[in-house]
Amino acid sequence: MSDRYINELLLEYEKLRTNAEQQAKTRQIEVYKKIPRIKDIDASLRKIGLEIAKAVIKGNDDMKNLIEREKKVCTDLRVEKAELLTKHNFPADYMEPKYRCPDCQDTGYIGTEKCHCLKQRIIDKHYDQSNIRNILKKENFEMFVFDYYSPHKFNGEQISPRKNIEDIFKACIEFVNNFDTTSQNLFFYGDSGLGKTFLSNCIAKDLLDKGKLVIYQTSSSLIEILREAQFDNNDTGFKEKLEDVFDCELLIIDDLGTEYITDFSQMELFNLINKRLITQKKMIISTNLSLDNIFNTYSERITSRIFGNFTMFKFYGEDIRIKIAQEKRKKSK
Template sequence: MRTKRELYQEAMRTVALRRQAARANAEDARAEAEAAIPALRHAEEEVRVRGVRCALAGASGGDRTAAAAALTKAKQELAALLASSGRPADALEPHFTCKKCQDTGSFEGHTCECIHKLMQKLRREEIEKLSSLSVSSFDTMELRYYPNTMDEKLGEPVRTYMGGLLEELRAYAEEFDRSSESLMLFGNAGLGKTHAALAIAGIVLAKDMDVIYVSSPDFFAKLEALHFGSDPSGEEETLLQTAAGADLLILDDLGTEFNSSFFLSTLYSLLNNRLGAHLPTIVTTNITDGALLEKLYTEKISSRLSSFVPCLFVGKDIRGQKAREES
């Protein structure tokens, strides 16, 4: 899990390499063109000289009409030379990936949107490496896997209920901001909880917000190993701060981790800090019994989780159904 600063630095390195490559490609193109067109170098120099004279005329407050006309003529002659060899007018210019900032990462004194998009892409790739699923979409959550049978407790068919729940979760993602409520997606295994959480992540990432996804057992096991082992670089604190400060934190598969005093105190601190900062968290868990939840996580943690909006997933194991279809 990288911090936002680390993502920014990596994105800046990426655009710097793009700029370097564009300029190198332009130099190669110029050398090739000059070798093929003997008059090209003189034409380029004429454009440069006319450009300087035009700028000087403007700076002195004089009439720059004649200088501008001469510059236009020089550019036309250069374009004609390039065209005669089958090259476009901009053949000698660097072709930057981002037209706005020309791969500098800055536009009009602010971080260019290309940097934000790269940071989103890097975070998305990170989540996909950490999760068993790619950053998913609600469109790939097929309702046919939920039985179209009446559920007495719900008072409606399972498929109808799940269709409504998934639409509510999609709306949550589309309307998401830093004041959104926290959610607890709970239900038996294989019903699409992680899929739905990752679908929310994909939409929220596209809003230029930072999403941290962690598998609860892996995340807390790593923290505990760092806490009781060697951590000279302070990685434990960095991981905790990154998770605590994310616009959206997804704690997947809560209830499958090793239950230790360190885990309980760290989970409580993380939840408490995020709730205190009014930052949304999504928890997925197979635990459907509130009494068991309190028994596992103590009353303090249970009370924090009770403030999350409950989202019950019902039906039959979708993974099993898909496995049977593929066999």
């Protein structure tokens, strides 16, 4: 995760912690006014704490006995405090800060390890930035349906669409499982309506749930981000999107070939792909273009990076979207 997101989250934690402690301070003042004895108890507890600290620093010979005596006094004072609070209809912990996460007390960390609450916030943050939060509720590995793919050979291909998609599905699972140890990038190509974007989203969901930063962009939106970030120096929003595009752990570029092809778009696309390859940041690219069309559309610098650094997967068969639409019409009759 980028430092920017971590810093944003830690700032949120700091605000939560400050708010909890300010509210506790307000409740403390309320209690002190109603029960002055509790103010005296808290002062005594602080004084004892200082005395114990001084004894430890000085290495007092009677330090162990002193600590034991003072602990007993502290226990008696805390019991008296709890009894007074209860007597006046206050909960025993009324004066304590009410942290959203009692485990880390809204710091985000337990020792040097991220607390479970911060890990979840990171996942939520990644989902927010991914651009596909809502779609992933219905496009994930558990929802993938193989029955839409024919078990019979198709247009001279060596294996059936069903066997082909099973092999691709398995490769996608392995990509997720080996994400931290592989340098593999994926390139999905074939006609529309065959599951390229669906499987990209399946991968995205599993990695987001593991706390990875995944960014999805169509190629046309991606070129727009690159253009705006370069020519509008005052727009921090586009600059932050640009940072995500270059630095996220997985970048999904969907519908390659639908962007307006210009010298600028080709140069920026090459720079992006090349930099992510150099920094070993993984990518998935999907396109409806054939391999011949890719060679004819893009510069040699781009095609050499793609074909030299991506694992190619061809999708083929009948359009799944048409099959689903036909099923819905039958059910509605």
